[in-house]
Amino acid sequence: MNQLSIIVSSTRPNRIGHKVTQWVSEQASREQWEVRILDLGEINLPFFDEEDMPKNGNYAKPHTQAWASAIFESDAVLVVTPQYNRSYPAPIKNAIDYLFAEWDSKPIGLVGYGWSGASDACADLAKVLTHVKADVVGGLGLSFPEQLTIDGSVVDAEGAASTELRDLLDTLHSKVLDLDGVAAQS
Numbered sequence: 001m002n003q004l005s006i007i008v009s010s011t012r013p014n015r016i017g018h019k020v021t022q023w024v025s026e027q028a029s030r031e032q033w034e035v036r037i038l039d040l041g042e043i044n045l046p047f048f049d050e051e052d053m054p055k056n057g058n059y060a061k062p063h064t065q066a067w068a069s070a071i072f073e074s075d076a077v078l079v080v081t082p083q084y085n086r087s088y089p090a091p092i093k094n095a096i097d098y099l100f101a102e103w104d105s106k107p108i109g110l111v112g113y114g115w116s117g118a119s120d121a122c123a124d125l126a127k128v129l130t131h132v133k134a135d136v137v138g139g140l141g142l143s144f145p146e147q148l149t150i151d152g153s154v155v156d157a158e159g160a161a162s163t164e165l166r167d168l169l170d171t172l173h174s175k176v177l178d179l180d181g182v183a184a185q186s
Ligand SMILES: Cc1cc2nc3c(=O)[nH]c(=O)nc-3n(C[C@H](O)[C@H](O)[C@H](O)COP(=O)(O)O)c2cc1C
Pocket: 010, 011, 012, 014, 015, 016, 017, 018, 082, 083, 084, 085, 086, 087, 113, 114, 115, 116, 117, 118, 150
């Protein structure tokens, strides 16, 4: 089975990010994925504190090495992010900045949530992840109050959000298969 890591980007004590992640995780587990949750609230990376540039891959700190291994071992990644002040929360930027090579060609999907489906957060995140050469395959946005209650329950009576998520997971899976094919030929 391919490994899908789901990054929980919000870290505040009362966050609903873990509930949205639970919804994503349940669907991914029902499909072809072995799911691993990378909760930035638990991982608790300090503000970027490496001496060398991430491009050199010369990670000295144990927390950087652990974070690099988690991303390197992931076949694909889903970033679950709220929108904070028309962008994404700071911990996910910090987590991205720590690494470089590990993001290269990594298939990544985005699941945003907020008043406008976190469209600004997802657009900004896609720009940053593309800069570090990740392969951002797409995303979906859950909007208050139509698709998500304020306390974090996904409202999906029509099944539209589940269909979007399934399509995103399928696209990620295709990308992983493509990468496996390239690796087998080289
Ligand atoms: C600091 C802060 C800024 C926010 N700014 C926005 C915003 O610009 N747009 C939006 O749709 N929601 C905004 N919200 C509302 C969040 O989308 C909502 O609180 C959501 O539950 C946050 O995710 P979390 O519970 O996982 O932290 C903001 C919330 C916080 C805490």
